[in-house]
Amino acid sequence: MAAPLPNHPNLRGNYGPINFEASYSDLVIEGTVPADLCGSLYRIGPNPKFVEGTYHWFFGAGMVHAFHIENGRVDYLNRWMRTPKFEKEVELGRGLNLEININQETGQIESNRRNGVANTHILAHGEHLVALEEGSHPFSVDPKSLTSEGYGRYGDGIKGAMTAHPKIDPLTGELHGFGYMTDHFGSNTMTYHVIDKLGRTLRSDVFEAPYAGMVHDFVITRDYVLFPIFPLTCDMSRIAKFGFPFAFDSSAGAFIGVLERGAPVSKIRWLEAPVCYVYHYLNAWNEGGRVTFDSIDFPMAPNFPTVEGNLPAHADAQGKLTRWTVDVNTGAIDREQTLGVASEFPRIDDRFAASRHRHGYIAAASQRSKGDGGLFHEITHIDYDSGNIRSWDAGFGNAVSEPVFVEKSGEAKEGEGWLLATLFDSQTVTSSLVILDAQAVEEGPVARAKLDHRIPYxxxxxWRQGR
Ligand SMILES: [Fe+2]
Known part of the structure; x- marks a missing residue:
């Protein structure tokens, strides 16, 4: 019998899980869904059915929400990702800790990378749809029914785990990714992966980072792969001190690993970088040896303790959109804040991934300083050429998800498209799919497809194009 969930801030309000799987056809729509929009928007996040012991938002069982859109009509369904861990929890009727195997000879924590929570990102590549979580292998999902298909059908043979933020190169069609702590938990080894559209592993090469740390995202350009490493370090001795191995340790410094595309990982060079913390990058490109990337920079890692074991104050751990320029030959780095508002979940028109982008889209929270308790309540468009910044504010207390860009047609110029996001309405405690014109964000949604329930943060x- 399922026990009540523990009293934890990430298990309350709209962080808390929903305890059902549903399928709804033909949602009620306010406005008009663009007639030629044909495909599926997927959203994923933690939605634990059972919790054992201490909880962290990042470790709840994954649930996928899908909006299938065609001919102006929207169907919806949500399903748990039935990983081996989740199936076992259902069988036992209680939560399990993440798989931990201690090697009796080495004393190291080992994992087969196939017992994760599949809760962080969901991405279509070729005919595959995979749920990703950075401690595990990609977890395959049926794009229409959301039936869990399991590990090993995509990217089989990769060494170590796969980041939740691999990059699909629109010119080659290949997916570039990485893993960290490849040899074992607490190791400074990482892996660089390349996987083709058929899901075949083309390369999976192990290298050493300056230290063992949590690495959430990276960037690629036409000519380079960059692995920025920020000091959310892993030290097993901290478990005895404050029960958790990860902490933000600014004394460890920050580094960017630079690899030319196609070169062996033995050629990675490490550049010293300013200390901060980055979860997510918007995109990157290079002009010769000058690499530009946009990221959300935090002064320290939010949601994780300092080396003293204290969580940072909310006001001290706000992320801001920042542009970096890196001369990979001299190691010179410039950094400039481009938006002074707390923001996260940066996205571009993905057809321009690894090339110079003009437009960026993020979830922002300009009312957070006024005590807004929601996650992010604005969808914001940044035009880097004109300098224009346009926002739609969903309202105090409401929350928007990451805005996903969908081009209006194959011939559309960069930025000619729709932004799709989910909206949580704190008054009705329900969620909806919202569709905005990416060239007129400030006008608000052109359509809302309404649910009778909420989608947890x-x-x-x-987006996956087509039926
Ligand atoms: Fe992420």
Missing amino acids: GFHGS
């Missing part, structure tokens, strides 16, 4: 999502 989650992490990421993406």
